[in-house]
Amino acid sequence: MKQPVTFVKNAAGRLVPRSVNGARQMPFATVRGISPSGTTAGTPIRSSRDYPSDGNKVVKSLKDALRRSGIRDGMTISTHHHLRNGDTLTASLFRVVKELGVKGIRWFPSASFPCHEELIPYLESGVIHHIEGSMNGALGRFASGGNMSGVGVLRSHGTRYQSVQDGEVHIDIAVIAAPSADAFGNANGVWGNSACGPLGFALADSEYADRVIVVTDNLVPFPCVPWAIQGNNVDTVVVVPSLGDASKIVSGTTVVTKSPDRQLIADHVAHFAETAGIMKPGFSFQAGAGGTSLAFVLKLKERMKSKGVKARFVRGGSTKVLVDLLDEGLTDYILDGQAFDQTGVRSMRDDPRHIATSPFTSYNYHGKGNFASIVDLVVLGATEVDCNFNANVVTHSDGLLLHGIGGWQDCLFAKCTILAIPSFRDRIPVIVDRVTTLCGPGSLIDAVVTERGIAVNPLREDLVKAVRRSRLPLRSMEEIQREVLAICGGRPAKPVVDPKHPIAVVKWVDGTLLDTVYRVETR
Amino acid sequence: MEETARSDCTVTCSFKERGGLIVDIQSKVGSLYGNAIKDQVEEGCRALGVTDAVIHIVDQGALPFVLAARLEAAVKRGRPKISAEFLPGKQPARQTRGVKDRPRRSRLYLPGNEPKFMANAGLHRPDMVILDLEDSVAPSEKDKARFLVRNALRSVDFFDAERCVRINQGALGVEDLAMVVPQFPDVILVPKCEDADTVRSIADAIQKVEHEHHLSGETLILPIIESALGVVNAYAIASSSHRVCALAIGLEDYTADIGVERTEEGRESFYARMSVMTNAKAVGVQALDSVWSDVEDLDGLRRSTLEAKALGFDGKGCIHPRQIAVVHDAFKPTTAEVEKASQIVAAAEAARKSGLGVVSLGSKMIDAPVILRAHRILRMATFGVREEDPN
Numbered sequence: 001m002k003q004p005v006t007f008v009k010n011a012a013g014r015l016v017p018r019s020v021n022g023a024r025q026m027p028f029a030t031v032r033g034i035s036p037s038g039t040t041a042g043t044p045i046r047s048s049r050d051y052p053s054d055g056n057k058v059v060k061s062l063k064d065a066l067r068r069s070g071i072r073d074g075m076t077i078s079t080h081h082h083l084r085n086g087d088t089l090t091a092s093l094f095r096v097v098k099e100l101g102v103k104g105i106r107w108f109p110s111a112s113f114p115c116h117e118e119l120i121p122y123l124e125s126g127v128i129h130h131i132e133g134s135m136n137g138a139l140g141r142f143a144s145g146g147n148m149s150g151v152g153v154l155r156s157h158g159t160r161y162q163s164v165q166d167g168e169v170h171i172d173i174a175v176i177a178a179p180s181a182d183a184f185g186n187a188n189g190v191w192g193n194s195a196c197g198p199l200g201f202a203l204a205d206s207e208y209a210d211r212v213i214v215v216t217d218n219l220v221p222f223p224c225v226p227w228a229i230q231g232n233n234v235d236t237v238v239v240v241p242s243l244g245d246a247s248k249i250v251s252g253t254t255v256v257t258k259s260p261d262r263q264l265i266a267d268h269v270a271h272f273a274e275t276a277g278i279m280k281p282g283f284s285f286q287a288g289a290g291g292t293s294l295a296f297v298l299k300l301k302e303r304m305k306s307k308g309v310k311a312r313f314v315r316g317g318s319t320k321v322l323v324d325l326l327d328e329g330l331t332d333y334i335l336d337g338q339a340f341d342q343t344g345v346r347s348m349r350d351d352p353r354h355i356a357t358s359p360f361t362s363y364n365y366h367g368k369g370n371f372a373s374i375v376d377l378v379v380l381g382a383t384e385v386d387c388n389f390n391a392n393v394v395t396h397s398d399g400l401l402l403h404g405i406g407g408w409q410d411c412l413f414a415k416c417t418i419l420a421i422p423s424f425r426d427r428i429p430v431i432v433d434r435v436t437t438l439c440g441p442g443s444l445i446d447a448v449v450t451e452r453g454i455a456v457n458p459l460r461e462d463l464v465k466a467v468r469r470s471r472l473p474l475r476s477m478e479e480i481q482r483e484v485l486a487i488c489g490g491r492p493a494k495p496v497v498d499p500k501h502p503i504a505v506v507k508w509v510d511g512t513l514l515d516t517v518y519r520v521e522t523r
Numbered sequence: 524m525e526e527t528a529r530s531d532c533t534v535t536c537s538f539k540e541r542g543g544l545i546v547d548i549q550s551k552v553g554s555l556y557g558n559a560i561k562d563q564v565e566e567g568c569r570a571l572g573v574t575d576a577v578i579h580i581v582d583q584g585a586l587p588f589v590l591a592a593r594l595e596a597a598v599k600r601g602r603p604k605i606s607a608e609f610l611p612g613k614q615p616a617r618q619t620r621g622v623k624d625r626p627r628r629s630r631l632y633l634p635g636n637e638p639k640f641m642a643n644a645g646l647h648r649p650d651m652v653i654l655d656l657e658d659s660v661a662p663s664e665k666d667k668a669r670f671l672v673r674n675a676l677r678s679v680d681f682f683d684a685e686r687c688v689r690i691n692q693g694a695l696g697v698e699d700l701a702m703v704v705p706q707f708p709d710v711i712l713v714p715k716c717e718d719a720d721t722v723r724s725i726a727d728a729i730q731k732v733e734h735e736h737h738l739s740g741e742t743l744i745l746p747i748i749e750s751a752l753g754v755v756n757a758y759a760i761a762s763s764s765h766r767v768c769a770l771a772i773g774l775e776d777y778t779a780d781i782g783v784e785r786t787e788e789g790r791e792s793f794y795a796r797m798s799v800m801t802n803a804k805a806v807g808v809q810a811l812d813s814v815w816s817d818v819e820d821l822d823g824l825r826r827s828t829l830e831a832k833a834l835g836f837d838g839k840g841c842i843h844p845r846q847i848a849v850v851h852d853a854f855k856p857t858t859a860e861v862e863k864a865s866q867i868v869a870a871a872e873a874a875r876k877s878g879l880g881v882v883s884l885g886s887k888m889i890d891a892p893v894i895l896r897a898h899r900i901l902r903m904a905t906f907g908v909r910e911e912d913p914n
Contacts, residue, residue: 260844261643398554426530426584427552451646487642489563489587492555 005502007516012390014438016513020505021106021130021150023168026512031441033510036366041167041208055184055222057237062215063096065236066173069211071097074104074129075172078209080201081111082177082189082338086248089177089215089240091118098127106150108169109133110160110201111404115248123148132169133160134394134404135504143503144400146519152401152504154394154517157201157337158363158370158410159507164204166366168511174205174212176234177243181216182224185234190226190349192218194243196250197318197339197348199228200358206233217243228356254319254341256298257291261422261451266295268449268473269379269420274303275470276463278377278416285377286315286411289340292420296379297321304330315362315375318344318354326353335371337362337407363410365509370410378414382421384435387477389442389457391419392435394506397428399436399495399520401504409509412444416463423450423484428492431481436495438515439506452480496521530639532585534597539575544568550582563587567594570609573602587611588678589638592670600666611678620709620740623768626650626906627809627838628854629847630687630771634659635668638675640844645681647844648851653687656699657714665695669702676706685709687745690725697728704732704742710768715776716746717753719763726764743768745811749776754795757802769809769837772799775816787823800835814840821849828853855909856900864897864904871897 007015010027019025026034051057059065071077077097079090090109097105107119107128117138122128130150135143143152155163163169178187179194189199194217206212206229214229215238224231257263273279279300287293298321304310310329314322316336320343325331334354339345347354362371372378383403384392393408395401411417421430430450446463448455453475456464467474485491497518504517527533532550546564548557564578578597585593588611595609631649633640635656644652654672656665676686689712690699700711713725722744729742744766748754754777761770774792778785785791796812803810812831815824828839828850839850856864866884871894874882882889 260640260647263845264643264646398552427556427586428584451643487586489556489559492552493558495554 005500010513012438012441012514014515015499016505016516017151017502020153020502020513025505028508028512028514031443033365033508034512036166036510038166040165041170043208043210051235055231057185057231057234058183058219059236059238062093062175062213062238062240063100065213065238066096066100068236069173069213071100071102071173073102074106075102076106076108076170078108078171078174078205079110080176080199080205081109081113082196082199082201083194083244083249084196085113085115086194086244086246087113087115087177088242088244089175090116092240093175094119094122094127098122098125103127104129107131107133108171110157111406112136112139114138134406135401136404137402140401140403144517144520146498146501146503148503151502152517153507154405154504155507156363156405156409156509157359157407158365158372159405159509159511161204161359161364162366162509162511163507164208165364166511171205171209172211174202174209176202176206176212176214176229178214178216178218178229179243180218180220180224181214181229181237182220182222182231183237184222185212185214185229185231185237186222186224186227187214187216187229187231187234188224188226189228190345191220192216193246194218194249195345195349197345198336198356198358200337200356200360200362202229203358203360206230211235213238215240215243217241250339250345251341254289254294254321254343255291256294256321259291262292263295264451265420265422265449266292266299268451268454269296269418270299270303272418272447272449272454272467272472273300273377274307275472276416276466279303279307279309281309282312283309283376284311284313284315284374285379286375286414287379288381289317289319290381292381293379294319294321296420297325301325301330315371315378316344318347320344323347323354326351335362359407359410363407363509365410366511372407372410373413373415375411375414377416377418378411379418379420380408380411382419382430382440384430384432385419385421385445385448385477386432386435386442387481389445389448389477390435390438391440391442391445392437393439395437395517397432397436397492397495399497399518401517405439405506409440412440416446417444419445419448421448421450423452423480424488427488429481429484429488431477431484433491437506437517448477450480452483455480527581527583528637528639529583530585530589530642531637532580532582532590532593534590534593535579536573536594536597536601537577538573538601539577541575543575544573545577546580547578548580548582550580550584552582552584559587560590563590564594567591567609568598571595571598571605571607573598573605576601585638586642588674589671592674593667596667596670611674613677614680620707621743623743623808625685626903627685627769627811629841629850630811630838631684631841631844631847632659632689632814635672636660636664638671641675641679644844645679645684647847648682649684649841649844649847650838651685651687651710652681653689653712655689656703657689657691665691669699673702673706676703676708687712689714689747696725700725700728700732704729705736705738707738707740708742710743710745712771713744713746714773715749715753716760717750718756719759722746722760722763722767726766729766741766745769745771747771747773748795748799749773750780751777751795753777754798757799758805761803761806761808767806767808769811770799770803771811771840772796772813774813787827796834796836804835809837810835811838811840812836814842815846816842818843818846821845824849825853851906852909854903855907856904857909860900861904861908864900867894867897868901
């Protein structure tokens with residue numbers, strides 16, 4: 001029998017477990033985080049005498065590399081999501097882990113994709129004990145049903161780096177997919193059939209894991225440049241015929257939403273950015289690769305051109321839409337964490353103004369600052385938001401865990417954070433009384449832009465003042481919510497969850513526990 | 524099994540002799556609105572007098588007004604003689620009915636059997652929304668579309684847009700009127716209109732429904748001319764009823780009728796457009812140009828709208844919300860136009876004050892129609908002014 005879970009109420013009013021998978025936890029205290037103490041994690045000291053002096057670290061197979069890494073039950077193995085939905089390496093990895101008879105692995109991916117549905121049998125058979133990383137789609141559904149042996153831990157990209165750096169997660173073996181690598185282990189993501197762009201998500205792993213395996217389908221003679229991953233951190237190199245399905249690693253073309261409502265939201269956001277005075281010479285912004293975000297960039301671009309405004313930098317993930325800004329001289333730089341299409345990959349490879357970044361530079365909260373708070377405007381999505389601007393990005397209103405956090409929490413520290421969201425999806429209101437899972441405290445969210453109007457957070461008196469006399473459709477959250485509830489036919493029922501059975505926890509950027517995701521009663 | 528579209532639901536109803544009501548719901552929003560859906564179905568069955576039946580619902584997040592329409596259609600397919608209705612909640616009425624002279628720059632067509640685009644259509648701020656029962660609805664779905672359009676007229680807030688319905692031709696159209704006119708549409712669109720008698724018979728049918736339901740205000744009529752015969756009869760059509768607020772031209776059908784391809788340049792339809800426009804103006808009603816059917820080509824739409832405006836048209840048809848802003852922008856008067864109009868109005872005002880019969884601006888004499896047009900430009904300028912010249 002499992003021990004009953006004990007909970008404590010954190011400063012956000014959410015119940016969180018006192019311990020998770022046997023590790024003691026700190027409840028969320030403040031938005032700006034706790035004051036950390038101690039020193040960062042270290043790795044065992046290694047010596048060149050134990051590595052081939054000719055620099056050739058190639059071993060014959062992944063199985064061989066895992067054996068040499070000393071794989072055993074209960075270890076933590078990390079992978080990364082830069083191959084996105086085209087990744088076939090992770091499935092091969094766990095096939096080998098199973099063949100080696102190893103069980104109870106903590107899988108520590110930087111994110112998961114629908115293709116990772118293939119890993120469910122390993123979760124069922126106990127090869128994987130639990131996942132610490134995003135659980136999307138099928139994996140999330142699996143976890144929501146209470147089927148995972150351990151409790152999932154959801155972290156933002158920045159918090160993943162923080163947890164490794166602070167020693168909260170010790171990675172035994174990092175398996176890094178490298179679209180291009182040399183025999184010494186230098187690797188990058190901009191050349192080869194599986195080219196994906198930057199490899200920043202694997203940076204922490206390469207620096208802090210006990211053993212680092214680089215797996216490539218494109219071995220090049222030394223030196224592999226640029227070295228996004230330094231071979232000096234790498235134990236072994238494995239060559240495989242293919243890392244994945246190139247057509248799903250990056251898309252050939254980038255599709256901007258045709259949905260009239262999303263176009264309208266994008267238009268409102270761009271209008272807001274200009275009216276609030278954010279769009280000014282030398283400004284910076286970040287928008288994701290979702291349909292609404294791309295539409296927003298295009299609408300903002302029209303306004304930038306018509307006002308003759310140029311940005312100093314824009315943040316990726318990059319797409320053709322951002323690369324066009326660079327090519328047309330509307331921004332000096334792209335600072336990029338991942339490339340979503342072929343144009344993005346090509347630009348990062350060939351254009352020195354298109355710079356690869358990592359969660360360390362962009363997001364790590366336990367560093368000497370990070371880039372996120374320097375950005376003037378960030379446009380994000382959400383699954384739910386309440387009238388105090390608290391938002392959810394991981395669960396749906398029915399309680400199911402379906403998305404990861406990505407860089408979402410980290411981005412909230414921008415100078416102006418906007419959620420660009422529809423006010424309801426199909427029949428489900430997006431503006432709710434209380435978010436199912438708290439992922440972002442409302443004090444960091446400055447405006448919510450919906451197709452039915454724009455609500456500015458009253459805490460941002462400066463923004464309220466800046467747009468007050470404009471033609472923007474300004475409304476209160478309560479007003480939009482009332483309208484939406486009338487359309488949807490009243491308040492939805494509360495999801496039926498088991499409050500004694502956490503299936504995952506949500507970390508805040510400082511490593512404290514912000515909220516809990518519960519098992520959903522399936523009917 | 525037919526596929527259920529997003530924001531829609533499929534309802535089937537099999538009547539039984541006994542056994543009460545059995546409601547089976549498969550809904551993508553089941554855990555959130557499953558009970559609400561069940562309550563609404565039971566309420567609907569009570570309203571329609573259905574006591575013993577098995578009702579299956581496959582729901583992809585339909586809003587309540589959609590669910591109500593789908594339920595009523597399913598019930599009445601099985602029992603066409605049921606005369607009771609299941610009407611969803613009503614929006615407060617807006618005081619726009621019966622205003623013949625109001626801006627109709629954009630009219631947005633919405634397929635009458637596709638609920639997905641209805642709830643948010645008004646947010647895109649078209650001057651008119653048109654719930655279409657005609658060409659966009661398959662013959663086998665006419666009944667379902669009618670319930671949906673009726674419910675949309677009751678439940679959906681289209682904000683300041685004129686609420687219009689395009690009815691079917693012939694007897695089907697008269698049946699449409701019986702269903703939709705009691706829900707206070709502002710305008711009824713009469714498709715493929717070829718003669719004055721058609722308009723008169725529709726005006727009579729509307730009058731009958733208005734009378735039966737003691738409706739206040741007046742439902743207007745917008746004939747759409749889509750054939751050579753219609754063009755020839757344009758004057759008679761425009762003057763057939765005081766309810767006619769405008770004439771529209773539909774070029775897809777017109778070009779098919781005269782047996783030519785529709786081109787972007789539009790030389791083949793120039794006479795028809797000018798004829799419809801001139802006859803409308805002769806009667807003193809508005810003239811509305813055809814739709815621009817390439818949704819991606821916004822530059823083409825802009826050129827076409829500027830041309831329509833220059834030819835004397837007051838509006839343009841839209842088949843996608845993104846076309847609306849382009850059309851509105853093209854219809855904005857330019858700064859130069861507004862400046863000139865202000866001078867004319869000021870001169871007319873000065874002449875009136877000093878009791879002069881003749882208005883002049885500089886060395887030019889200004890006629891009454893020019894003054895009217897100037898007023899019109901200033902009124903349009905309240906929607907915004909375009910800085911550059913059309914060219």
